[in-house]
Amino acid sequence: MRLMIALDGMGGDGAPEVVVKGANMARSRYPGIHFHIYGNEALLKPLLARFPKLARCTSIHHTDVVVSSEDKPSQALRKARDSSMGLAIDAVRDNIAQGVVSAGNTGALMALAKIALRTMTGISRPAIATMLPTSRSECVMLDLGANIQCDARNLVEFAIMGEVFSRTVLGRTKPTIGLLNVGEEELKGHEYVRQAASLLRELALPIEFRGFVEGDAVWAGAVDVVVTDGFTGNIALKTAEGIAKMYSGFMRTAFESTILSRLGYLLSRGAIGKVRSRVDPRRYNGAMLLGLNGIVIKSHGGTDAFGFANAIGVAVDMIRGGFSNRIAEEFQRIGDFAAPLQKAAVSG
Amino acid sequence: MRLMIALDGMGGDGAPEVVVKGANMARSRYPGIHFHIYGNEALLKPLLARFPKLARCTSIHHTDVVVSSEDKPSQALRKARDSSMGLAIDAVRDNIAQGVVSAGNTGALMALAKIALRTMTGISRPAIATMLPTSRSECVMLDLGANIQCDARNLVEFAIMGEVFSRTVLGRTKPTIGLLNVGEEELKGHEYVRQAASLLRELALPIEFRGFVEGDAVWAGAVDVVVTDGFTGNIALKTAEGIAKMYSGFMRTAFESTILSRLGYLLSRGAIGKVRSRVDPRRYNGAMLLGLNGIVIKSHGGTDAFGFANAIGVAVDMIRGGFSNRIAEEFQRIGDFAAPLQKAAVSG
Numbered sequence: 171m172r173l174m175i176a177l178d179g180m181g182g183d184g185a186p187e188v189v190v191k192g193a194n195m196a197r198s199r200y201p202g203i204h205f206h207i208y209g210n211e212a213l214l215k216p217l218l219a220r221f222p223k224l225a226r227c228t229s230i231h232h233t234d235v236v237v238s239s240e241d242k243p244s245q246a247l248r249k250a251r252d253s254s255m256g257l258a259i260d261a262v263r264d265n266i267a268q269g270v271v272s273a274g275n276t277g278a279l280m281a282l283a284k285i286a287l288r289t290m291t292g293i294s295r296p297a298i299a300t301m302l303p304t305s306r307s308e309c310v311m312l313d314l315g316a317n318i319q320c321d322a323r324n325l326v327e328f329a330i331m332g333e334v335f336s337r338t339v340l341g342r343t344k345p346t347i348g349l350l351n352v353g354e355e356e357l358k359g360h361e362y363v364r365q366a367a368s369l370l371r372e373l374a375l376p377i378e379f380r381g382f383v384e385g386d387a388v389w390a391g392a393v394d395v396v397v398t399d400g401f402t403g404n405i406a407l408k409t410a411e412g413i414a415k416m417y418s419g420f421m422r423t424a425f426e427s428t429i430l431s432r433l434g435y436l437l438s439r440g441a442i443g444k445v446r447s448r449v450d451p452r453r454y455n456g457a458m459l460l461g462l463n464g465i466v467i468k469s470h471g472g473t474d475a476f477g478f479a480n481a482i483g484v485a486v487d488m489i490r491g492g493f494s495n496r497i498a499e500e501f502q503r504i505g506d507f508a509a510p511l512q513k514a515a516v517s518g
Numbered sequence: 519m520r521l522m523i524a525l526d527g528m529g530g531d532g533a534p535e536v537v538v539k540g541a542n543m544a545r546s547r548y549p550g551i552h553f554h555i556y557g558n559e560a561l562l563k564p565l566l567a568r569f570p571k572l573a574r575c576t577s578i579h580h581t582d583v584v585v586s587s588e589d590k591p592s593q594a595l596r597k598a599r600d601s602s603m604g605l606a607i608d609a610v611r612d613n614i615a616q617g618v619v620s621a622g623n624t625g626a627l628m629a630l631a632k633i634a635l636r637t638m639t640g641i642s643r644p645a646i647a648t649m650l651p652t653s654r655s656e657c658v659m660l661d662l663g664a665n666i667q668c669d670a671r672n673l674v675e676f677a678i679m680g681e682v683f684s685r686t687v688l689g690r691t692k693p694t695i696g697l698l699n700v701g702e703e704e705l706k707g708h709e710y711v712r713q714a715a716s717l718l719r720e721l722a723l724p725i726e727f728r729g730f731v732e733g734d735a736v737w738a739g740a741v742d743v744v745v746t747d748g749f750t751g752n753i754a755l756k757t758a759e760g761i762a763k764m765y766s767g768f769m770r771t772a773f774e775s776t777i778l779s780r781l782g783y784l785l786s787r788g789a790i791g792k793v794r795s796r797v798d799p800r801r802y803n804g805a806m807l808l809g810l811n812g813i814v815i816k817s818h819g820g821t822d823a824f825g826f827a828n829a830i831g832v833a834v835d836m837i838r839g840g841f842s843n844r845i846a847e848e849f850q851r852i853g854d855f856a857a858p859l860q861k862a863a864v865s866g
Contacts, residue, residue, distance in 0.1 A: 352666065360749060386757070388757065389761050389763065404733065405698060405700065405732075405754055408732050408733025411733070413765075417762070423793075430789075438786070440779065441782070445765075
């Protein structure tokens with residue numbers, strides 16, 4: 171299968187080195203892949219020269235303009251046309267690439283992608299989604315920060331997008347959906363969360379809606395898709411990162427504390443390594459901007475080549491799963507569900 | 519120092535046994551403590567007979583009525599006057615006890631406590647707070663679910679209450695305060711969160727306000743007091759619990775996976791035990807209902823005697839720290855700060 175990926179060569183803390191090294195790792199994983207890298211040629215060329223196999227399947231497109239992580243979306247938009255991020259997104263719009271990966275500023279990426287690719291018909295707002303480890307396997311959570319304020323309609327759309335992603339990209343047969351809330355009872359939580367639950371029940375969508383899930387149940391693997399507003403989702407995600415870091419730190423200190431525990435660590439190192447790899451944030455790197463006419467992946471700004479390669483892997487999975495077409499079909503299939511939804515959004 | 523604690527003998531999954539056993543553990547920790555236990559005498563008496571020392575410092579007050587965990591606050595209110603929870607709260611109102619501890623329904627406890635004890639002058643809404651472990655030490659987070667919808671004024675009041683708690687009960691000299699948000703920049707997050715930040719700066723309160731903190735920074739110990747609305751706080755807290763459980767599960771599986779790792783576990787068991795105890799949720803059991811005229815502690819419904827004893831310990835710490843008087847003084851001391859705050863709340 172033909173795989174053409176556009177890369178923002180200058181986005182992220184370690185760019186362009188991390189981008190090139192990550193692309194090289196992805197190249198060895200996905201035979202036949204081709205990259206368009208956008209950025210400073212003077213920096214990119216010598217880097218690429220270190221990886222001859224990558225150089226053979228990569229085209230460099232020069233630009234001096236970079237959207238920095240400090241730029242506000244409005245500033246980014248002014249630079250957009252000529253920036254490495256903007257050009258990489260345009261490659262998707264112009265069918266030069268099937269997907270774009272950037273480790274740059276999230277707000278700028280969303281703003282530029284919305285303008286260049288436009289939001290899909292039937293979707294009012296795109297969302298940021300990511301895969302997360304759970305005790306049972308993995309789940310998808312969205313939104314993670316694109317939409318601070320959400321209404322019931324947004325949440326219903328997130329549910330549908332998350333469901334299609336889980337089915338087409340992760341291969342779940344009947345993914346289950348839950349709305350993140352402070353309790354499982356019907357009367358709990360924000361008005362718009364309760365309204366979204368009613369809508370998801372009334373609309374009788376062809377999805378497995380399981381009602382509300384609480385913050386702890388997410389990590390027990392209660393559902394395959396966790397739907398929430400961007401404020402709550404961002405704080406849940408970062409809380410998870412923070413707790414994971416705190417625990418690793420405590421464990422490290424504990425293992426280093428006595429000679430016995432050091433020896434114990436040496437003996438169980440292999441097993442502990444497996445846990446570490448299972449929850450490695452780099453493994454889950456690559457957040458999806460869902461709801462756009464095109465595949466856009468946001469890599470963590472501080473990731474390394476391994477993490478960046480995984481973000482490219484998410485783009486590859488979405489291309490192979492035919493995500494863009496499937497979600498468009500899905501919205502057609504459940505066609506007239508949009509009518510009551512719009513009515514409800516007005517009255518809500 | 520005289521310590522008189524009222525206990526809801528019938529609240530929680532393990533009541534009344536957990537309550538009595540927990541009281542007995544607290545008794546040996548706090549010499550001179552006296553308990554008033556409210557609940558079914560036929561059940562409580564034989565339990566108490568097993569702990570003669572506890573029996574000597576405990577009075578049983580009989581009632582048949584129990585607020586169940588399934589009761590809605592409105593149902594709980596109807597039962598209130600005669601329930602074990604209601605009577606235990608009344609003991610604080612009537613100066614029979616200095617604080618009350620219940621492992622019953624949170625919503626009911628808050629509703630009953632508001633009616634019996636009333637909200638403190640200067641506070642518009644009470645909040646639920648808890649102590650949490652961080653990489654550096656401990657922090658206080660509020661609100662955790664009492665107020666799903668908050669405005670800027672509520673958050674400012676939470677900040678003040680959290681600050682006084684941290685200073686008087688935890689003994690922090692200059693506790694730092696942060697508002698939980700999706701970014702550190704001024705333009706990020708909900709309108710009411712940004713408005714609360716402006717207020718905290720403009721009002722020039724005698725507190726160390728550090729601006730916004732993100733979900734991961736909380737666990738790194740960025741601030742001593744984390745302020746948020748009840749929806750976000752509840753989800754952050756439960757996410758933390760869920761991640762902790764997931765990690766423990768992964769580690770357990772890892773240690774059990776090979777003979778080497780089992781041996782490794784045996785050798786490092788002591789060190790790992792220290793980590794486990796440091797993050798033991800029972801150690802942090804006992805959420806404070808702040809902003810009421812009286813000390814009210816909510817124990818986790820599913821905790822054991824050790825956890826319940828710790829919840830009693832929180833009440834003891836607050837009584838000894840003179841929290842109720844200190845917070846009243848604090849609101850007097852910063853007296854006229856309330857005026858611009860009320861104006862702001864109206865315009866917000």
